[in-house]
Amino acid sequence: MISPGRSWREYPQRYRLEAAKCSCGKVLYPPRVVCPSCKGDTFETIVLPRKGKVVTYTVVRVPPAGFTEQTPLPIALVELMEGVRIMVQVGDLADPDELEIGMPVRLEFRRISWDGDAGLIFYGHKAVKS
Amino acid sequence: MRDVAVIGVGMTEFGELWSDSLRTIWAKAALAALADAGVDEVDLITVGCMSPGLFVGQEHLASVLADEIGMAGVPSARVESACASGGLALRTGFAEVASGLSDTVLVTGVEKMTDVDGSDATYALGTAADQEWEGFHGITFPGLYAMLAMAHMERYGTTVEQLAAVAVKNHANGLLNPHAQYHLKLTVEDVLSSTMVADPLHLFDCSPVTDGAAAVILTTVERAKEINGKRPIVKISGSGLATDTITLANREDLTELKAVRLAADRAYAMADRKPEDMHVVEVHDCFTIAEIMATEAIGLFEPGEGGAAAAGGLTALNGKIPVNTSGGLKSKGHPVGATGVAQAAEIVTQLRGEAGQRQVEGATVGLAQNMGGSGGSSIVHIMEVVK
Numbered sequence: 354m355i356s357p358g359r360s361w362r363e364y365p366q367r368y369r370l371e372a373a374k375c376s377c378g379k380v381l382y383p384p385r386v387v388c389p390s391c392k393g394d395t396f397e398t399i400v401l402p403r404k405g406k407v408v409t410y411t412v413v414r415v416p417p418a419g420f421t422e423q424t425p426l427p428i429a430l431v432e433l434m435e436g437v438r439i440m441v442q443v444g445d446l447a448d449p450d451e452l453e454i455g456m457p458v459r460l461e462f463r464r465i466s467w468d469g470d471a472g473l474i475f476y477g478h479k480a481v482k483s
Numbered sequence: 484m485r486d487v488a489v490i491g492v493g494m495t496e497f498g499e500l501w502s503d504s505l506r507t508i509w510a511k512a513a514l515a516a517l518a519d520a521g522v523d524e525v526d527l528i529t530v531g532c533m534s535p536g537l538f539v540g541q542e543h544l545a546s547v548l549a550d551e552i553g554m555a556g557v558p559s560a561r562v563e564s565a566c567a568s569g570g571l572a573l574r575t576g577f578a579e580v581a582s583g584l585s586d587t588v589l590v591t592g593v594e595k596m597t598d599v600d601g602s603d604a605t606y607a608l609g610t611a612a613d614q615e616w617e618g619f620h621g622i623t624f625p626g627l628y629a630m631l632a633m634a635h636m637e638r639y640g641t642t643v644e645q646l647a648a649v650a651v652k653n654h655a656n657g658l659l660n661p662h663a664q665y666h667l668k669l670t671v672e673d674v675l676s677s678t679m680v681a682d683p684l685h686l687f688d689c690s691p692v693t694d695g696a697a698a699v700i701l702t703t704v705e706r707a708k709e710i711n712g713k714r715p716i717v718k719i720s721g722s723g724l725a726t727d728t729i730t731l732a733n734r735e736d737l738t739e740l741k742a743v744r745l746a747a748d749r750a751y752a753m754a755d756r757k758p759e760d761m762h763v764v765e766v767h768d769c770f771t772i773a774e775i776m777a778t779e780a781i782g783l784f785e786p787g788e789g790g791a792a793a794a795g796g797l798t799a800l801n802g803k804i805p806v807n808t809s810g811g812l813k814s815k816g817h818p819v820g821a822t823g824v825a826q827a828a829e830i831v832t833q834l835r836g837e838a839g840q841r842q843v844e845g846a847t848v849g850l851a852q853n854m855g856g857s858g859g860s861s862i863v864h865i866m867e868v869v870k
Contacts, residue, residue, distance in 0.1 A: 409737055416623070419621070440732055
């Protein structure tokens, strides 16, 4: 499971959707020390938009440890802006078969998983139908 | 560079080998390859193994294994590239012999996956994907390939029946391979009625959890001619290695396995060969969609035509270009670190004309494509009979 230190380190991206915008215009989520596009290292912090569309998806029916209470688990790759995609669960679907490529979604702050009854609770964003 | 030959192959049965430990499995394959080559000393051992730490709680594997067969003192190195660790072990050995650093190398691949339960095995395999930004949300390995399959189906009209056709073909080939984990004839209906793992992939679209090891012996073609009497000498004429983004989020094109295309291009260029020159091919069919996308990426078929090619019988044992005559990862089994070496062993066996019932008649040129994660790395080798 994820340690407290590692979880804390990732709060800006998980909680606030913070990304790094390079001086060349490339947006990196998560941030990196060097831009893979122009090799530059001058960034400003931006917040990603919350609306996007499904690029591809699946419904995980055999879940990994930590997600057995959330099965079936719809997961999508969502494009938030040109060149910026994010892997997220899709929440609030009455039927996972509703999911389709191109579906408009928005991101909402949600509980993602939890480490038993006494461990950490991991928060982040899930997509819902928009 | 010196020309490099494969002069020996060996592998264990693949399956749930409850009575054997990792080191026992490995030793059996290594000794079989040494015996097949007629060699008892090597300058180097390479070990492809993805995660002995998570699967059996043992690191420092290169030394453990050299010692296991009485070769403590011999240089030994473990290399890792997730499920392409075996292919990387082969490439490492190839580079050593080609460069003159070593004359004879024992190349091995091994994984012991059934000493942990299914949940721990899933976790260990999952570490080949991006844990922080994709695994965090609950995506599994079948889930990542399912997402690639969805994108391929959307763009090219690939169908679940075409995916199933890959499983049916590879299980038919596996029936003819005594080392295969499953000797199980499947129909398209069997695949489509099996449990859904991650839409659109069913249980029979997925390769299994497997214990096993494979080994090959490399030396120079010059030395091979001295010691290898009557059998055809098989040389490695091309080797290509490439990477791609680990996260699907950063892939420009979700319908192409770019690392596979780049690795294949590099191997073809080194061998001065083209896709249409191949007589027999092993690809990394960890999932049925992976075989379809791999056959496109190595240039056997145009992008989008891999599914129709499989369903149309073009890749069957008696087809235009037989793919995964061993049964592939699907039927032969997928001990992840061993897979790349086992693929090479199958191509060598085919090129030597020793593949028995699954022999592709007259095969003199073949290709093996190994892949890590959901395409984050790939290694391609081209092999041919020395005339």
